[in-house]
Amino acid sequence: MAKDFYDILGVSKSASSEEIKRAYRKKAHEYHPDKGGGNEQKFKEVNEAYQVLSDDGKRSQYDRFGENYQHAPGAGGRGGQAGGPFGGGFDFNGFNGFGGQAGVDFDLGDIFSDIFGGRQERQSRRQRGVDLEMPLTISFEESVHGVTKTVTLEKRDKCHVCTGSGAAPGSKIVTCTKCHGQGQIITTRRTVFGNMQSATTCDKCDGEGKTPETACTVCGGSGVLRRPKTLEVKIPAGIDNGQRIRVQGEGEVGYKGSNPGDLYITIRVPASKEFRREGNNLHKELPISFVQATLGTKVEVRTIDGTIEVKVPAGTQPNTVLKVAGQGVPLVNSGKRGDLLLTVRVIVPNKLSKQERELIEKLANLNGEATQVNKSFWENIKNSF
Ligand SMILES: [Zn+2]
């Protein structure tokens, strides 16, 4: 009796589980005994094929051992002819009692919800915990130099008393009394097709077949507790406003305290009054007097690291950009740094002492520059830049 489950469903050996599910739904509709042109024998074959191919473990056994898959180690050997080769799954023998009630309108969805419901529920209980996201504000200086911050968040975490097992300390682990160690509850329902059996994951042991004799009193046996957790988070030098840091495994825990999600920290950096960041460069204004701009000077400049002396050459024009290499923002996780760019602002005085005025007037006369002292002398000076 060599059956090819892939042929029965009309899919290739490399079909994805999604393709298999789709093919199964299509064929099940086509052959359903309740439809005109349905075929009970084929319907059962389709179901048998789907039971095997939809289960990764059974499918790989079948792929390896072919028609002898029943004898393969690990392939559930409980079932005989009646239960199908993989007892413990779904039993469609209820359809044997089908007597050809043509024209009965039935809801396939109802049947499928039993089939898929059990699986989905079981999977979701073992799912990974959710990712968490939190904002964290650091100072501008901290964003440039890097910082270690202590953050506290409240989350679903592994119970600290039972470390996620759900068992009271010292409790024995015993066979589940509800499912008798099967991990599944088989229920039989009467339907228009006869008796139908469906399997759902045992809710007492979550499908494990074993439960602690005494549940942990702190978490009620769930293995999970909502509680605050304090973390030290290392924020790398050079991080920018809006960037996110992933802290692996610090989201909420999943089933019984396992498979934790990740924590994402969104960094907020308020603007600096002194520096403007552009990529990895820092910009800053450098105000000097028109005399300093004319004659050249050395000025002390506060950088993000400390103070340096910057040489302004004689004849420096307004808005000239002076570059101080390597005094910008570090590139995250690299030894490189951006530059500090100083934009020269030439300050024209709006108040002069008598002596200053006389000197500047002399300079103007020397250069043959017309001046209207009371009105627009300074306008002329400004316009000359
Ligand atoms: Zn506990």
Ligand SMILES: [Zn+2]
């Ligand atoms: Zn159970």
